[in-house]
Amino acid sequence: MLTPLLITALMAQTTPQPAESGDAVRVERHLAVMGTDLTIEVDGTDRPGALGASEAALRAIEAAEARLSTWTPNSELSRLNRAPVGQAFELSPALAGELEAARRWSEACAGAFEPVCASLVRAWDLRGVGRVPTAAELAAARDAVGPEAIAVAGADRSATRLHAEAGFEEGGFGKGAGLDAALAALAESGAHGARLDLGGQMAWFGAAERRLLVADPDQRARPVVALALPADTVSAATSGNSERPRDAAGIVRGHLLDPRSGRPARDFGSITVVTSSGIGALAADVLSTGFFVLGPDAALAAAERLDGVDVLVLERARTGADLQLRCSSGLVGRFERIDSPPESSTTAPVIDPQRGDPPSSDPPRSDPPRSDPPRSDPPSSGSPP
Template identity: 30%
Template structure:
């Protein structure tokens, strides 16, 4: 995944750091083996190479991620799309490595024509997916969150009830710290936030928080920063003025996917969708006066408690 992970846990007899490390790393390695486009022998790479009309059986985890990805794609009417693999490569954010300039519009249009989540046929009952021809999946906007959930469930099965797991900046907390207090997590402050702005601190107990922002991965072209979050409707980096989105949810996979979706939708449309579905989200939006914070009703309710 190209990221590090950390775990803080209240251990049990016979469950030392080495056992917990193997447990977490093993689950993350499994996600990479199934859903990393950087791995030529992964299941997702096999699907992307498959001929038109081929059905591929998916591992259980892969199938769960696809089901969630397609559900979020439908909710966002295509603002989240797991089929942007070719566009990701064109913009230099995929395994092929960075590029020096935006791709020509003709190549963007060609990649868009081969993409589209509605082109997929997903047999949820049988756990299989049909390659329509020329379509390249990219699950980077959701798979890391699933890896966190997978590792967290493995820790719980071991009997570890109190822990804070972080993978690439996304976190999941369970139980309490040894002192009886929650796992408190402060959301990252960005350059441009008002100096007197009160930091947002969340208590993670059976909850996950994911973050997406234009300051993490981007390219600079002619003095302009182009974020790695691509708008599936245009094939270009999102231009909705969103500096950062934080989403709090019981499943890290869902929080991860919604972060990507909301970065593309922008604050106005994104907050409407969050309100309709009870999603707790926080936006930091670029304005002429700096970064402005906007909260969904569910997120505001957490701060009011």
């Protein structure tokens, strides 16, 4: 879930780092945005250019948050969710494209992902302390779920709420939308390569090395799989149901809901979705959620039907503590199981099921406004050695 548009520099600096080729410069920045942490690494020919590219990527994510966050009352999506029933709401080109993409990729999930599900989030109080709705409450909430509850007309760039309780929930596609916007900004900036980590969802651009570690579904600080991905990989997102489990009526429940039943999805472990060029980060965001709801077997089968999409499944064994690893054909030979991070992989980011899918319960941040990182940087010492 996205939070109000409060951006804070966690480290008021950009750090020059050695890049991987020639005399190039790497700029690394650590910030807070969309209710989570953001790391941007950009490789360029010089520090000002790399710094400018990183700022363009950040501004693109900020703009996506301002457009999509339903924690922010005046965001475009919040205003759509409050529009009078039956009255067409004009969409900006950016939001129209994001809603169309979320709908298109939801269709690949056989109903296991649904962006119009705000009524279910409210029924389970996922933004509060959590509760178990009554059968009548759940039935009423399900009536306001799906494309029948909000009609989106792509040609007219408009959306019309058809049910008083209907609303979009951006938690399953917002980070991906922000990363896609950042990648587009980087493409225009002249950067050689970039790596972005937005709350555990990864995105890459250009010549950046594609590798990461996947965490144990139950121990987010413990990497268990090392992945070396193809050069055309764009994004990787992991979903699991161990994020902020809800102890409601004595039953531990996860935050990922199955829109087909309105109930929490079965917790089996985690699913990591990897997408290649032409597919994008929003697709990885949507599919990681929808495929988790589908379950391991259906997710693996669905991935084989989609070009540019691969899946890694970590599934708890029925007996014992071991994890079973399965993957789609495109990841065969590209991962290894590890007990601890190998020395060669210590710089690889860890993607975990908690941060890989933003929970609907993330509270608004209380961070102070962001200082402009480029203006607060320490003086440059020149290109790193």
